[in-house]
Amino acid sequence: MALRLFNWIMAAVMLSPILLIIWMSFTPGAMFRIPLEAFSLRWYREVFAYPGFVNAFFLSLRLAAAAAGAAVALSFVAAYALARTRLRGRAALDALFTAPLIVPAVVFGIAMLQFSNRLGLYNTFFALVVAHVAIVTPYAVRSIAAALRAVPIEMEWAAMNLGARRGTVLLRIVLPLCARGMVAAFLLCFLMSFSEVTVTIFMTGPGYQTLPVRIYNYLTDQVDPTVAALSAMLIGLSLLLALIVAGLGGFKEISK
Amino acid sequence: MSLARLGIARAAPARRAGRNGAGRSLAWLVAPLALVMLGGYLAPLAQSLFGSLHPNTPAGIDTARWTAANYARLADPYYAGVFLRTLRVSLVISLVTAVLAYPVALYISRLRPRAQAVMLLVYMAPWLVNVVVKAFGWSLLLRSNGVLNEVLLRLGLIDAPLHIMFTELAIIIGLVHGHFMFVLLPLWVALSGLDPNLRWAAGNLGARPAQIFWRVTLPLTLPALLAGAIINFTMNMAAFATPAILGGSRVRVVSYVAYEVNLVELNWPFGGALAVALLGITLILIALAQRLARAGGRAATAEAA
Secondary structure, eight states, rough: HHHHHHHHHHHHHOOOHHHHHHHHHTOSSSSSOOOSSSSOOOOHHHHHHHHHHHHHHHHHHHHHHHHHHHEEEEEHHHHHHHSSSSTTTTTHHHHHHGGGSSOOOOHHHHHHOOOOOHTTTTTTTHHHHHHHHHHHHHHHHHHHHHHHHSSSSHHHHHHTTTTHHHHHHHIIIHHHHHHHHHHHHHHHHHHHTTTTOHHHHOOTTTTTHHHHHHHHHHHHHOOHHHHHHHHHHHHHHHHHHHHHHTTTTTTTHHHH | OTTGGGTTTTOHHHHHHHHOOTTGGGGGGHHHHHHHHHHIIIHHHHHHHTTSSSEEEEEEETTOOOSSHHHHHHGGGHHHHHHHHHHHHHHHHHHHHHHHHHHHHHHHHSHHHHHHHHHHHHHHHHSSSOOOHHHHHHHHHTTTSSSHHHHHHHHOSSSOOOOOOOSHHHHHHHEEEEEHHHHHHHHHHHHHTTTTHHHHHHHHTTTOOHIIIIIIIIIHHHHHHHHHHHHHHHHHHHHOOHHHHHOOOSSSOOHHHHHHHHHSSHHHHHHHHHHHHHHHHHHHHHHHHHHHHHHHHHHHHHHOO
């Protein structure tokens, strides 16, 4: 009984900042007042009227799509090779592909800041894509490896017996058979890239910022309910993507 | 993400490895990803490591000379103080999280499977929400004219608003919330894996519920608790956005100082040394946590056998 009460209190604490933002986003005034009677969508309109947020949103969208797409494509062939061969040094490869889960984001952010400057790539889209591909690769490799395990190798043998070459087998047999897992992997990577903050803050100067970095800078400067409305929309987007990924079974391999 | 740090989610071994060398020709398919990770991940890290061994001069980084001065500077009272504060705050967060997560994990592990999934989703929700958004939510709650103060004032529990924002307490609250799942999930896994016969047998032998908890359940799940708490500690130590928004320049932590050194002072060799120090502490602690998790796995199976 006490455990149960405690659990509900903790659950409420977990959700409180999230629910509070959503509630506050409907406040009509410029001050943060919990809206009790009045209800307004004013700040949602403000979000779209502020080019800083709109531009950052499209940058984030392009970045997340490019990084997730590249990571999923590269991880697909890599995971396939790892699943179908006995490679020497696979432990080292595994460590390389999952290192971003262990190395703190601040450390990689600092490294990327210095490295991209050395190469003259600081504040470029290319450098951001490379960094984000590295950040989401562990998730892509894990979930695609899990999807590949469900592909029966007999199908591949049959196709090759009938004269299909390896590339054809990969694209026409293996890919369709694990399409679900690939979609889940892509969405998971997209979500991770879209919400990445720390590495990106180190890598971007003013004027070229992803949406979470823009919000971060906005918060250190001023606070008005526009951020609440934007945050509420981001919460909705994240939850939507997460539900789709969960529905596709994409979290099983990551969280177990 | 950090469950992987425990080695719980290690990739399964290839079940059907290629045969008759047919696989050998496939091996090059790992090359593209390996090259991207070598060039885009390992190379930057290595570059920072080597960069931290050169002196920073007004004319730029002197790559001709090698020095350990950047690391010696970490012992400066100012930087040592920042490290100590970061370690202390991270430790408090881990302890508080462990104490709060245990009863929750215990409660969830005894629910029916469907209810378990729903409750876990509630505790996973903060993980799915952007870290900047979460910190913003807490700032709305904790500000001097924020919701918490307003409620407490109206209830007459306090006379003047509490100043929580820009203190260590604000960082602690934000990160206990943000990293809760990473202690809860391994605990839940360990508690769900306990053989229910153990509790039943202990009860049969006359142990009271409290005794069963302290002498059976807790000792068997202690490795998972410690491993989760250590992983949690490394995440607290390296967190950037949450302490920056809730603590700001009034409560500087290592990651905040690393930001200033790298992007304001532009002292990259020293900035690299800060990064390497942070990475070193993290790797040592994670090795410790993995050893604990493995020992826990062995203890649980031995106990059950």
